[in-house]
């Protein structure tokens with residue numbers, strides 16, 4: 001059984017995952033409580049002991065999937081927005097010493113890509129791109145069955161290819177990145193600003209509420225949904241043009257409200273020079289525990305029987 005640690009901007013989840021990708025026990029805690037590294041890592045260790053006890057399991061290794069910039073092969077954190085105090089800290093060494101097992105760390109987009117490839121919607125696909133759309137856009141690329149890494153083993157950022165160079169400012173320095181246009185946050189920002197400009201007074205709506213409003217026939221909400229489908233579809237079309245993968249697996253909170261068919265329609269408007277129909281678009285299938293399952297997959301790919 002592998003201890004799985006999912007470090008995100010909102011919560012840190014810890015679970016125990018068997019070698020079929022099933023979560024036997026899980027606990028979680030708000031990230032905001034763990035901003036000091038020494039307390040954070042001690043708390044993660046306590047949560048690991050707790051899930052081991054709950055599942056009556058024996059820990060054979062620990063896999064970590066984390067948001068933010070990190071160095072998977074040294075185990076160190078780089079600059080993480082919500083964890084300034086964690087820079088240079090090394091959970092791989094610290095948890096390895098604490099539990100006496102091998103620990104593997106990976107970006108959470110890469111972790112989820114590995115999880116979906118091993119045990120989810122992408123099983124058996126050798127060229128797979130995983131994209132998660134929530135408050136940001138992240139993902140991972142698997143080519144010929146292996147996790148793609150760039151120079152210095154860097155993790156590519158699919159969310160920061162530019163869709164509209166005159167679009168909204170992105171945190172990376174450019175304007176109009178996919179992430180600046182197609183996240184739930186971007187959708188809500190556009191809708192709320194248009195609604196206020198049109199003199200509609202009321203509370204700011206979330207992306208989920210805008211999708212619901214669109215179903216009642218509200219024209220502005222429908223326009224926001226159409227715009228969301230268009231920008232999501234454009235980014236996916238770019239990935240298809242660049243990689244022609246067997247499958248693109250889509251996860252994240254916003255995908256609960258999106259129809260894959262609407263995305264496919266946008267893709268079919270372009271992509272004329274590649275056989276885009278051969279790229280299957282699928283919803284992520286690992287559900288709520290996807291990140292934990294992905295974190296366990298990280299360990300299996302680094303130290304177990306699954307080769308990456």
Ligand SMILES: [Zn+2]
Nearest residue numbers: 160170172177
């Ligand atoms: Zn960007």
